[in-house]
Amino acid sequence: AKGSGSRPTAPAAPSAAAGLEPLPFAPASRIKIPAIRVAAPIMDVGLDADGWVAAPPPQDANLAGWYQNGISPGQRGTSVVVGHVDNTRGPAVFYGLGSLEKGQHIEVERYDGRVAVFEIYGVEVYAKDDFPGVQVYADTGQPELRVITCGGGYTRARGYDGNVVVYARMVGSR
DSSP states (O other): OTTSSOOOOOOOOOOOOTTOOOOOOOOEEEEEEGGGTEEEEEEEEOBOTTSSBOOOOTTOSSOEEEETTSOOTTSSEEEEEEEOSEETTEEOTTTTGGGOOTTOEEEEEETTSOEEEEEEEEEEEEEGGGOOHHHHHOOOSSEEEEEEEEEEEEETTTEEEEEEEEEEEEEEEO
C-alpha cells in the first residue's frame, strides 16, 4: 500500500522442471490462454516515448504485443507480452487476465514452429506510479513469461491506474 513503506514483491518462482531445455531465439507469433479463451496473434512492439513496453494498436481488440528487443518466449530469461484490457468498443484480448490462477497454462507459438508452454505461478496488480519494473522484468535464470495489461481503477482523464502482471515459467515445449 502507498505510504506503508513496503515495496511490492514478486511471487517466488518455482524451480525449473528437471531436464527442461530453454529454446533458441525465435519471434513470438500467437498466444493462447485456454482458461480465459484467449487465442490471439502477436505483433512485435518496442518501447514507447516514456520507455515502457509499447502496447499494440488498440483498434484491434484481439492482438497482443511481444517486446521484440528482449527475450523470446521459451528462451532463458524473461519474455514480455502485453495487450489491452479493453478499447472504445469493449473488452480486448487480456480483459480476463486478472481472473487467471496459479497452475493454469499459457502457450506461445513461435515463428520457428515451436510452442513454449508456461505455467502461471502468480498474478499481481501494481499501481502504475509504483510499478516494480526491475522485479517484473528480472531474469530468474529460467525461461519465464510476463503477460501484462492495464488494471486497477479507471478515470477518463488518466486511464487505468495500475497494471495486471501474470508471472509464468516454462514447463514444456513442443
